Amino acid sequence: MAVSDASAEFHEFFELHYRELARFAHLLTGEADGADDLAAEALVALWHRWDRLRTAEHPAAYARGVVANMARRRVRSAVRERRRVALFWSNRPAWADAPDLAAVVDVRQALARLPFRKRACVVLRHALDLSEKETALALGVSVGTVKSQTSRGMAELERLLGGRAAGELVARRTR
Known part of the structure; x- marks a missing residue:
């Protein structure tokens, strides 16, 4: 060629x-x-x-x-x-060690608080709408790792943002 x-x-x-x-x-x-x-x-x-x-x-x-x-x-x-x-x-x-509650609601700031692999899995799966297999290929990890890291990352986001805000993040993905 x-x-x-x-x-x-x-x-x-x-x-x-x-x-x-x-x-x-x-x-x-x-x-x-x-x-x-x-x-x-x-x-x-x-x-x-x-x-x-x-x-x-x-x-x-x-x-x-x-x-x-x-x-x-x-x-x-x-x-x-x-x-x-x-x-x-x-x-x-x-x-002061008190968290800024208004800032915690911001998804980007909450994502920044996740460890890198969890953040990458959540972003690839939910923001870029990749499949588990595509995410695993992109990160060079197993599909099982993608599943567990995404689940843990979403649980952490739910804790940081509250259940409703994290649910809205996933709902946008399924539209």
């Missing part, structure tokens, strides 16, 4: 999946601007492997996995940075 054919295939793949990958990155990281960058970085990485990837059975699942791994690294890096800053300012008076 000629280079221009491969380039056209990748362009088509990009057009089909960029928005979904950016949305996925946004829901994983909570950063709107950073999500576009993350999706673009992932697609650049895919372009470098496109000669092998275009013949893969599930290139979109592979792309989601790349975004998930990049998001995980970004989140971990941010956590490490926050810890360094917190350590630096640790001799300052502490802020």
